[in-house]
Amino acid sequence: MTEPRAAKWRQLAAELRTAISNGTYPPGSTLPQVKTYAAEHGVHHETARNAYKELEKEGLIRATQRRGSIVLEPPVRRRITRGVTVARDPERGYVFPAAARPDEPWEVHGKPFRKELPAPAEVTGAFELPSETPVLRRRRVTSPAGEPPFQIVDTWLSPEAVADAPEVAEPSPGPGGYIDRLEEAGHGPITWEERLRPRMPDREEAKLLGIALSIPVLESVIVGSSARTGKPIEVTIRVIPGDRVELVGELQRGKSAKWPVAPVRPSAQAD
Structure with a gap:
């Protein structure tokens, strides 16, 4: 059996993610308007919008009223x-x-x-x-x-x-x-x-x-x-x-977790 094909908006999100990482859309640039991008790829504008929202959740872009979707600098963790x-x-x-x-x-x-x-x-x-x-x-x-x-x-x-x-x-x-x-x-x-x-x-x-x-x-x-x-x-x-x-944070052993571990004694079995 083959795996189900990914939703179209996920495919678009992956393509945009690649375009951002390879510099097609460098930090500070803006992505095409949602409707424009949807028309270019022959999809409904809500499909394209979902792809943009996914990138926004990942911190790759930020939606603004004036400039549209701006590509952000990769976050320094x-x-x-x-x-x-x-x-x-x-x-x-x-x-x-x-x-x-x-x-x-x-x-x-x-x-x-x-x-x-x-x-x-x-x-x-x-x-x-x-x-x-x-x-x-x-x-x-x-x-x-x-x-x-x-x-x-x-x-x-x-x-x-x-x-x-x-x-x-x-x-x-x-x-x-x-x-x-x-x-x-x-x-x-x-x-x-x-x-x-x-x-x-x-x-x-x-x-x-x-x-x-x-x-x-x-x-x-x-x-x-x-x-x-x-x-x-x-x-x-x-x-x-x-x-x-x-x-x-560094995890530390409590008194009950000392090494070597104490051997477990077999429980007494009823006749």
Whole structure:
């Protein structure tokens, strides 16, 4: 028996994938309009549209209203060893596991943003504030030097934090950043808890990261608590495209898994 023939839209997607990989459609170029491409291949426009959607899911193209379907740079997948150690760089200050190696240069894309905005429930809940209370948010889009945007970093600072350390609301809080200012104001040493979850991006996140809405993202939420009050004073939410990162961790043997394995004794059999 022969295998069933692949659906036409899958065939078209494979042809487009090849055309992108061999440079027929280089990064930054646009694919033909869906209806044009469908007419050229003698198929219904929905068939061609399904092929385009498949490439968008794979992160190869991004659909825009003005330019059409833009071919993207191949994603650089970074392997992040998921540890629990917060390192420190003499120039940058604290470096968290989800961000970078202490010696790796990173750059900011666009202009960092700071403003009081209605905070999401995750933030107001941590700060014990009424729903959608305006909270100071510091946003920056960053990546390793020379790479496309890798992550959106939103840091929400509690009203108490801003009152105790007004510098955290400035464009540049100074050496060591906002965390050093908070610790100097009496909240150090800050302790952190991190939560990770996959989800779908919103339109603003997809635009800032240059990805399709169909590409899942990895969200890291780090809550920093004051040593003085024991309560959260900062919440940092990182959003990373799912096709650009994989988490790596070393598995360790527990006491019950020691080698050599203890021999299994045969069970007693009833007469």
